[in-house]
Amino acid sequence: MDNALISRGLQRTSFTKFLLWILPWAGLLAVGLYAAYRCLAYGLNETNMDNRFAFGLWIYLDLTVIALGAGAFFTGFLLYILKLKELKSVINSAVVIGFICYSGAVAVLMVDVGQPLRAWFTFWHPNVHSMLTEVTFCITCYLTVLAIEYVPVILKHRSIRRIPSMLVFEFQLHKLMVVFAAIGTFLSFFHQGSLGGLYGVLIGRPFAFRPSLGIWPSTFFLFILSAAAVGPSFILLTTWLTSKLSRKTLVRPEVFRTLGKISGMLLIGYVLAKSIDTLIWINSTAPSLGFPAARFYQYPGFGTWVLITEIVVCGLIPALIFLQPTLRQKTAWLVTAAALACAGIALNRFVLTVQTLALPTLPFDPFMSYVPSWQETATFGAVLAYGVLLYSLSFRYLNLFPQERDLQPL
Amino acid sequence: MFPFVYGFTWDLGNIIFLGLFFTVVTLIMITLIRTAIRSMRTMTPEHISEFQWHAGFEELPASARLCRHALTGEAPGRRCNNAFACDHCQEHLRFQHMRESASNAPLPQTSQPFQAATDRFYHRGHTWVRPEADGTVTIGLDPLASRLLAQTDGEVLPESGSAIHRNGNGWFVKKGNGEIVVLAPVSGTVVEAGKAEDDWKLRVKPNSDESMEPLLHGEEVNAWLRGEFERFQRLLAVPTVGATLADGGVPADDLASVIPAGMQEQVYSDMFLQP
Numbered sequence: 001m002d003n004a005l006i007s008r009g010l011q012r013t014s015f016t017k018f019l020l021w022i023l024p025w026a027g028l029l030a031v032g033l034y035a036a037y038r039c040l041a042y043g044l045n046e047t048n049m050d051n052r053f054a055f056g057l058w059i060y061l062d063l064t065v066i067a068l069g070a071g072a073f074f075t076g077f078l079l080y081i082l083k084l085k086e087l088k089s090v091i092n093s094a095v096v097i098g099f100i101c102y103s104g105a106v107a108v109l110m111v112d113v114g115q116p117l118r119a120w121f122t123f124w125h126p127n128v129h130s131m132l133t134e135v136t137f138c139i140t141c142y143l144t145v146l147a148i149e150y151v152p153v154i155l156k157h158r159s160i161r162r163i164p165s166m167l168v169f170e171f172q173l174h175k176l177m178v179v180f181a182a183i184g185t186f187l188s189f190f191h192q193g194s195l196g197g198l199y200g201v202l203i204g205r206p207f208a209f210r211p212s213l214g215i216w217p218s219t220f221f222l223f224i225l226s227a228a229a230v231g232p233s234f235i236l237l238t239t240w241l242t243s244k245l246s247r248k249t250l251v252r253p254e255v256f257r258t259l260g261k262i263s264g265m266l267l268i269g270y271v272l273a274k275s276i277d278t279l280i281w282i283n284s285t286a287p288s289l290g291f292p293a294a295r296f297y298q299y300p301g302f303g304t305w306v307l308i309t310e311i312v313v314c315g316l317i318p319a320l321i322f323l324q325p326t327l328r329q330k331t332a333w334l335v336t337a338a339a340l341a342c343a344g345i346a347l348n349r350f351v352l353t354v355q356t357l358a359l360p361t362l363p364f365d366p367f368m369s370y371v372p373s374w375q376e377t378a379t380f381g382a383v384l385a386y387g388v389l390l391y392s393l394s395f396r397y398l399n400l401f402p403q404e405r406d407l408q409p410l
Numbered sequence: 411m412f413p414f415v416y417g418f419t420w421d422l423g424n425i426i427f428l429g430l431f432f433t434v435v436t437l438i439m440i441t442l443i444r445t446a447i448r449s450m451r452t453m454t455p456e457h458i459s460e461f462q463w464h465a466g467f468e469e470l471p472a473s474a475r476l477c478r479h480a481l482t483g484e485a486p487g488r489r490c491n492n493a494f495a496c497d498h499c500q501e502h503l504r505f506q507h508m509r510e511s512a513s514n515a516p517l518p519q520t521s522q523p524f525q526a527a528t529d530r531f532y533h534r535g536h537t538w539v540r541p542e543a544d545g546t547v548t549i550g551l552d553p554l555a556s557r558l559l560a561q562t563d564g565e566v567l568p569e570s571g572s573a574i575h576r577n578g579n580g581w582f583v584k585k586g587n588g589e590i591v592v593l594a595p596v597s598g599t600v601v602e603a604g605k606a607e608d609d610w611k612l613r614v615k616p617n618s619d620e621s622m623e624p625l626l627h628g629e630e631v632n633a634w635l636r637g638e639f640e641r642f643q644r645l646l647a648v649p650t651v652g653a654t655l656a657d658g659g660v661p662a663d664d665l666a667s668v669i670p671a672g673m674q675e676q677v678y679s680d681m682f683l684q685p
Contacts, residue, residue, distance in 0.1 A: 007469060008469045008470075008679065008680075009469055009470070009471050123411060124411050124415060125411070125415065125416075125417055126411060126427070126428070128423040128424050128426075128427035128428070129423055133427075134427070137427075137431050141431070141434055141435070141438070144438065145438065148438070148442070156465060158469070161462070161465050164453065164458045165449070165453065167458065167461050167462060167465065168449045168452055168453055168457065168458060168461060169445065169446075169449045170465075171449075171452075171461045171464070171465075172445045172448040172449045172452065173445045175448075176441050176444065176445055179437065179441045180438075180441065183434060183437060183438065186434070187434065399468075399469070402468065405469065405471060405472065406472040406489070
């Protein structure tokens with residue numbers, strides 16, 4: 001039915017099967033959009049957030065998807081700036097994933113601020129000393145850059161490139177992609193960092209507060225490093241998942257190995273930095289603020305296992321798998337390590353967003369628990385559904401994996 | 411954000427932060443404007459043909475992108491990543507140099523479905539170019555294309571004086587409800603369109619800087635045509651059976667008659683390297 005829209009030489013499932021795949025996601029998106037409408041129409045009391053839990057599921061989602069979406073900037077940096085040509089086979093997919101992650105994050109933020117029509121205030125009256133201002137400016141600019149990077153992938157579609165002006169524009173835009181890769185790297189460096197810095201400067205929250213290195217707290221640098229480390233892992237994971245779901249070989253095994261090696265090298269650096277940071281925090285920062293670090297881990301469900309899982313199980317172990325040449329030869333190990341690394345970053349963002357706010361800081365404070373409302377959960381689900389839908393459509397109709405054609409059996 | 415906005419102060423933080431922000435925005439704008447200007451400058455038929463060819467080339471199946479040195483056995487299995495622009499390919503130069511310094515061992519003799527004339531150059535889009543004594547070249551269809559287009563519903567040939575561009579549209583062949591674009595093997599000005607009794611379709615005055623280097627010539631032609639005929643047969647293979655090749659016999663004069671109706675568009679698109 002839609003064969004004329006599918007790229008030449010690519011085989012895709014029948015339109016009926018594709019429809020059956022996207023229908024449940026479309027349903028989830030519809031429910032989520034209704035939930036978001038309720039939040040915008042009736043206010044944020046539709047959520048379970050309050051003055052204490054001002055950051056909830058949505059901010060956790062934002063931090064996680066922005067970290068996972070770092071694969072877009074980092075792959076672009078490696079391909080266009082460092083000329084690592086092997087990554088050309090995943091750059092289109094990385095751009096689409098980056099665009100989905102950032103546009104999803106911005107969409108949720110628009111609901112989260114409660115008054116999206118006043119969102120422009122932050123640009124018009126910026127408080128340049130606020131980490132959030134930097135995040136807002138950088139994310140907006142970077143989403144624009146990602147949209148520009150997405151344009152050539154769309155314009156290359158067979159039916160669009162028949163229009164000469166589109167063909168020529170795509171060709172010329174592609175030639176200048178190195179500029180956008182450089183801008184994306186610059187912007188990502190700062191907003192990934194500022195998202196971490198946001199927690200590091202919370203002196204009233206000793207669980208998150210970190211001393212400054214220069215003008216930024218250590219979490220600024222840890223966030224940059226962790227996002228850069230996990231970005232390639234997420235690209236690896238999504239490529240493998242797409243390959244399994246579509247039953248197609250999309251990239252050569254060497255590409256998985258390269259992504260794993262890059263992720264491993266950065267991840268081991270991150271684990272080292274995070275361990276040093278944690279030791280300084282346990283022995284110096286937290287006690288100096290009147291809190292022995294052990295006190296933060298005495299609450300049920302939030303014991304030291306969280307810290308060990310984050311640093312060892314989801315940090316050190318995947319890094320060692322990635323860096324072991326014999327294990328790197330096997331896709332199953334690479335995928336396991338990538339999944340662990342991605343889970344680790346999600347856990348790290350959860351700890352900083354939810355655990356930080358749950359822990360009491362005053363003698364009369366209780367340990368707070370927070371369970372998101374169905375509206376928050378449904379909006380979260382809508383972002384997930386939006387991502388799956390956009391990626392599925394892109395995979396079906398665009399040329400996300402240039403090596404795919406050559407890897408199909410005759 | 412701007413000095414005229416309420417609350418703005420000329421402090422260092424504002425200057426650095428907003429300075430960086432406006433630099434990024436300006437850089438994005440300049441790059442987009444530069445793209446637009448470059449696009450306007452290159453909106454010429456020659457560039458459009460070139461871009462179309464490059465975009466389409468990336469989507470060609472691997473079997474259609476075999477390097478000419480793979481055909482001769484010098485680089486088995488090698489795929490072209492240079493849009494068949496051998497005149498700009500460093501590897502082609504290297505192979506040529508190696509060929510000149512090596513003894514000229516002829517290719518092993520194998521059965522040939524077609525015998526290609528040796529006095530001409532061949533384009534991968536199944537056309538040939540024959541240099542004529544008056545400095546023009548004549549362009550025609552190779553033996554495989556002639557059989558694929560044995561029965562047509564008409565042709566639209568370019569008028570005398572019009573320009574054609576290598577790898578761009580040469581002429582159009584109407585077949586049923588569809589139209590097949592035959593790619594131009596050289597760039598130049600059309601001098602004359604061929605008549606029905608001629609073995610050529612166009613007589614062209616090539617551009618002064620036109621090189622025949624990207625075109626196949628000599629013994630590589632028959633190897634390429636044999637591979638193309640096998641590719642054609644594989645396109646028609648029943649998926650459940652896999653690739654099966656005929657054993658013996660000669661190709662029919664009207665090969666199009668064996669293409670199932672539902673596959674015609676795909677087969678012509680693949681064989682004629684439609685952009």
